[in-house]
Amino acid sequence: MTLINAKPNKIYIIIGFNGGPNLIQRLYSMGLYPGARVQIVSVAPLRGPLMIRNIDNGIQIALGRGIVSKIVVSEA
Amino acid sequence: MKRVALIGQPNCGKSALFNAIAGYKANSSHFPGTTVEILTSDVIYKNETFELVDLPGSYSLSPFDKAEEVNTLFILKENFDLIINVIDASILNRSLELTIEILDIGKPTIVVLNMMDEAKKKGIKIDIEKLSSILGVPVIPTIALYGEGVDNLLNNVIELLKNPKKNKPITLNSTIEAIANKLSSYFKDREEKRFIAFKGIEWPELKNYIKIPKEFFVEIEKINEEIEKIYGRDIKEFIFSERHHLSMKIAEEVVKVSHIIEKTMEEKIDKILYHPFWGYIIFLLSFILVLLLIFKIGGLLEEIFVYPFDILSAKFQSIKAAKILKPLINGTLEGTMGAIGVIVPFMVPVIFFISLFEETGFLARSAFLFDSFMHKIGLHGKSIPPLIMGFGCNVPAISATRIIESERDRIITALLIPFIPCSARTIIISALVSKFLGVWWALFIYLISIVIAILISLIASKLIKYPAPGLIMEIPGFKIPSMRNVLIKTWLQLKPFLFYAVPILILGSIFIEYFKLYGAEGIINGILRPITYVLNLPPQTGFTLIFGFLRKELALLMLGQSLGVKITEITSVLTPLQILSFTIFTTLYVPCLATLLIIKKEFNGKIATISLILNVGVALLVTTIIIQILKIIGI
Numbered sequence: 001m002t003l004i005n006a007k008p009n010k011i012y013i014i015i016g017f018n019g020g021p022n023l024i025q026r027l028y029s030m031g032l033y034p035g036a037r038v039q040i041v042s043v044a045p046l047r048g049p050l051m052i053r054n055i056d057n058g059i060q061i062a063l064g065r066g067i068v069s070k071i072v073v074s075e076a
Numbered sequence: 077m078k079r080v081a082l083i084g085q086p087n088c089g090k091s092a093l094f095n096a097i098a099g100y101k102a103n104s105s106h107f108p109g110t111t112v113e114i115l116t117s118d119v120i121y122k123n124e125t126f127e128l129v130d131l132p133g134s135y136s137l138s139p140f141d142k143a144e145e146v147n148t149l150f151i152l153k154e155n156f157d158l159i160i161n162v163i164d165a166s167i168l169n170r171s172l173e174l175t176i177e178i179l180d181i182g183k184p185t186i187v188v189l190n191m192m193d194e195a196k197k198k199g200i201k202i203d204i205e206k207l208s209s210i211l212g213v214p215v216i217p218t219i220a221l222y223g224e225g226v227d228n229l230l231n232n233v234i235e236l237l238k239n240p241k242k243n244k245p246i247t248l249n250s251t252i253e254a255i256a257n258k259l260s261s262y263f264k265d266r267e268e269k270r271f272i273a274f275k276g277i278e279w280p281e282l283k284n285y286i287k288i289p290k291e292f293f294v295e296i297e298k299i300n301e302e303i304e305k306i307y308g309r310d311i312k313e314f315i316f317s318e319r320h321h322l323s324m325k326i327a328e329e330v331v332k333v334s335h336i337i338e339k340t341m342e343e344k345i346d347k348i349l350y351h352p353f354w355g356y357i358i359f360l361l362s363f364i365l366v367l368l369l370i371f372k373i374g375g376l377l378e379e380i381f382v383y384p385f386d387i388l389s390a391k392f393q394s395i396k397a398a399k400i401l402k403p404l405i406n407g408t409l410e411g412t413m414g415a416i417g418v419i420v421p422f423m424v425p426v427i428f429f430i431s432l433f434e435e436t437g438f439l440a441r442s443a444f445l446f447d448s449f450m451h452k453i454g455l456h457g458k459s460i461p462p463l464i465m466g467f468g469c470n471v472p473a474i475s476a477t478r479i480i481e482s483e484r485d486r487i488i489t490a491l492l493i494p495f496i497p498c499s500a501r502t503i504i505i506s507a508l509v510s511k512f513l514g515v516w517w518a519l520f521i522y523l524i525s526i527v528i529a530i531l532i533s534l535i536a537s538k539l540i541k542y543p544a545p546g547l548i549m550e551i552p553g554f555k556i557p558s559m560r561n562v563l564i565k566t567w568l569q570l571k572p573f574l575f576y577a578v579p580i581l582i583l584g585s586i587f588i589e590y591f592k593l594y595g596a597e598g599i600i601n602g603i604l605r606p607i608t609y610v611l612n613l614p615p616q617t618g619f620t621l622i623f624g625f626l627r628k629e630l631a632l633l634m635l636g637q638s639l640g641v642k643i644t645e646i647t648s649v650l651t652p653l654q655i656l657s658f659t660i661f662t663t664l665y666v667p668c669l670a671t672l673l674i675i676k677k678e679f680n681g682k683i684a685t686i687s688l689i690l691n692v693g694v695a696l697l698v699t700t701i702i703i704q705i706l707k708i709i710g711i
Contacts, residue, residue: 021312022140025278028320029135031170043351044527048448049457049547051350057167058198060553062444063455064546 006067007041011055014052018033019070027071031059037076077118077238079155083147083527084162085134085174086367087437087552088192093220095163095564097230114146121230124464127238127403128157133254136277137177137271138316139663142353142486143479148275151181151268152286158236159185165195165202165217168331168631169206171325175211175315176246180271185238189217192225197340202331210326213243221558245270248318255299255311262292269377278312302629346554348437355445357507359688364519366433368427370502371510372517377421382612382644385413388640403589411585414633415578422506423573424539424566426499428466431565435557439464440549447547453530454537459489463529468569470671474678482545487683488536490675492529494667497522502665509659512647517656521663527686528664528694578628584623589618589635597638610696611657612703614639614649631662657703665695 006012013035028068031054032038041060042051049062063071078292084090098117131147150156161178163171168189178185189195189202208215214232214534218225249251259273275282276298282288302309307314348354389409433439437459448458458480464471473493475484492499497505510518591597597619601608604618616638624631635658636643639650646655666672666688676684 001412003298021310024313025136025138025316026140027550028316029170029173030548031167033320041347042444043352044444044448045352046448049444050452051444052549057170058553059167060551062447062547062549062551064447064548066546068547074688 001073002069003038003040003050003071003073004065006040006073008043011037011039011076013037013076015072015074017070019067023067023070025066030061031048031057032061032071038073078157079129080119080126080158080160080233080237081129081131081150081176082160082162083131084133084190085135085164085171086172086550087599088133089160089220090133090160091130092217092558092561093160093188093190093226094128096220096223096562097225098128100704119230124237125231126157134173134174136316138275139281139519141481142406143476148279148282149285151271152604154269157182157184157240158233160188160233160406161185162188162220164191165189166191166198166200168200168202169324169327172326173319176319176323177242177271179211179213180245180274181268182242182245182270183268183398184236185213185243186229186236187211187213187215188225188229189215190219190220193219193221198333199332201328203332206536207326207330210329211243211246221561246322248315248322251303252315252318258299258617259292259295262289262295273623274315277315285430294433307706326569332595342554342556346364349441349554350551355441359445360440362438366429366605367502367519367522368515369507370429371452373425373513374503374506374510377424377510378418378644381421382417385417386642389413397595403593407586407589408582410589410637411582411633412578413645414636415581415629418507418632419503419581419629420570420573422503423499424570426707427468427569428562428566430465431562431569432557433464434565435555437552437554440551441554443547443549444551446637447474455485455488455533456545458549459492461484462489463493463496466493467500467502468499470494470496470667474671474674477678482542484540484542485545488533488540488680490679490683491536491687491690494535494671494687495532495664497523497525497695498628501666503629504632504662505659507643508646508655512655513652521660524660524698525663525691527700532690532694577629580627581630581633584626585633585637588619588623588634590639607696610700611659611661612707613654617658621662621665624668625666628662628668653703653706656706660702661695661699663695663696664691666691 003012014032015035016034017027023033027033032052037055039053039055041053044050047065048062048066051060051062052068053060082094083088089642094115094117098115098118108371114132117128119126119128128148131150132143134144134147136144137148137151139148159178159181161175164174187207189204189570195202201406204215204217207305214236216225216232218224256270256273259276260269263269263272271287272282276288276292296311303311303314304310347359366479391403392409395405442464443457443460444458450456461479462473462476465476470493473496474490477489477493480486480489505518505521509521550561597616600622601615601618604621605615607621608615608618617635619638620631620634623634632643636646641649671683672688675687
């Protein structure tokens with residue numbers, strides 16, 4: 001499944017990405033990488049972005065829906 | 077002089093460290109080929125001097141947007157002697173990826189583990205000696221916000237500047253090492269050849285900035301094919317994921333987490349700040365509250381500051397002087413009074429609150445909250461921070477559009493920024509409308525500016541269609557702001573105003589007095605009469621509009637002068653409707669000269685011309701419509 005179908009506040013583990021190397025590198029360097037445990041902490045209204053939190057280090061990243069749907073996760 | 081570069085990821089406390097070392101003495105400057113302002117400071121420590129350069133925060137040295145290019149280009153093109161790599165100690169594993177890239181450069185390097193208090197709060201313990209021996213460079217723990225560890229850092233900097241010790245790069249796996257060796261042979265004459273070899277793979281745009289032989293790219297193609305065949309991944313991904321694994325491994329070796337993270341007070345506040353409902357309410361309320369505070373505090377300060385000038389000018393009125401000298405005396409007096417007595421009192425609260433907003437991390441949060449709204453008007457969330465910065469000053473706001481990845485979005489955002497009332501225009505709104513007509517009329521002008529920006533964005537995005545790319549933005553945790561940092565930031569912005577703008581304002585005042593003496597003013601007023609007529613303003617105001625183009629505050633200063641009264645007594649010559657008309661028009665009609673120049677520099681002359689025409693046109697149209705409506709209603 002991808003993170004876009006994930007339930008808010010539940011913990012997931014990132015497995016991989018369906019995206020080009022530039023996007024993947026950016027996500028890695030910002031703190032989202034395979035193996036990281038993540039959680040959706042907030043969803044902006046009107047199909048807005050999602051706030052994703054890496055619960056291992058507390059980093060929070062706002063991601064548009066298109067990008068969130070490229071993050072492959074599994075339930076922790 | 078020796079030069080030391082500060083490099084770190086966003087939100088690592090790099091600016092706090094820079095402030096702790098350089099304090100209020102910093103100067104901003106531009107480097108060739110960049111328009112992003114960079115702070116530098118000459119640091120004197122134990123009889124040694126060096127120049128400290130604060131480079132913009134960057135996640136990686138393979139740039140993702142225009143702002144991040146600055147770091148990579150600085151490393152490749154500028155001369156410097158030492159790198160201080162600032163790291164947020166509480167997220168060591170992520171930060172080390174940048175450190176590994178930096179160590180590829182081969183310059184003497186010091187790693188600073190900053191925010192040690194945050195790490196401690198999270199129960200993180202770092203074996204500093206072990207980290208230092210793995211990285212092969214000095215590692216210094218600091219809490220920059222409180223100046224802790226700064227002396228230790230400076231001692232190490234001085235020592236390393238005296239006896240430069242090149243560091244060794246961190247070795248990656250054998251396949252990548254073989255690639256690095258092969259590719260760096262193309263840049264034999266450069267010290268940082270390993271760094272260039274990697275960037276050549278990871279950032280193809282590099283070829284636009286330094287000379288790269290064609291064979292280099294042919295070689296990369298060849299290697300890429302092999303890697304894809306054996307490992308099934310792109311060469312770029314192969315390298316950065318290896319770098320990632322290595323930094324995870326190093327972090328694992330040196331970090332011990334002793335207790336489970338508890339939710340802090342700041343995290344609880346944060347949860348409310350980005351709440352899908354309360355977040356918006358809090359944002360809007362604090363925005364309005366800050367504006368009201370600016371009007372009130374500014375008005376209070378003005379009364380205090382202007383008082384001594386009133387006494388002074390009464391004294392000077394009685395002095396007899398030759399006709400030719402009279403404008404000099406009057407101009408100096410009026411100019412000083414306007415600048416120090418009226419403009420500074422309103423300016424201080426504006427820049428103070430904007431700095432406070434920046435310190436709390438509110439700016440980044442607004443990008444998350446307003447992303448979907450921005451999509452509706454054809455942009456996306458990343459346009460919000462530059463637009464909000466525009467309330468301080470349009471010039472750095474235009475440069476800040478560099479965080480926006482798409483060129484189309486950058487251009488539209490840059491065209492919107494001039495409609496955002498900057499601090500200079502807030503001063504005019506405060507000193508005229510808020511003071512004589514009331515705060516609600518002042519807020520009304522803000523509302524108009526925002527509505528105009530929204531409409532233009534809607535129209536522009538219909539004209540240039542393009543799907544807005546998705547948002548990617550780190551939202552740093554909410555921080556209770558440090559007053560010290562806010563005050564330093566405020567002073568850093570006030571200083572250039574006092575030393576550069578005030579003299580210009582005084583000279584301008586003298587100039588206008590001589591113009592009046594010789595009647596040249598009348599000619600300009602005559603030419604501009606059609607405009608002042610439409611705006612329902614007295615002919616004498618035409619002249620002031622020209623000056624407002626140079627600096628917005630000048631328009632305010634000269635308004636009183638050209639009408640022959642003090643600004644604080646403007647109601648004796650202008651009706652409330654005229655005050656409103658003058659203020660709305662001045663707020664909208666054109667960004668100042670500096671803004672136009674930065675648009676030309678960041679984009680090109682065509683965009684700057686479009687911006688100019690757009691602003692003047694919209695200002696004339698909107699002001700006329702509003703004034704006519706108010707006349708009909710009978711206000």
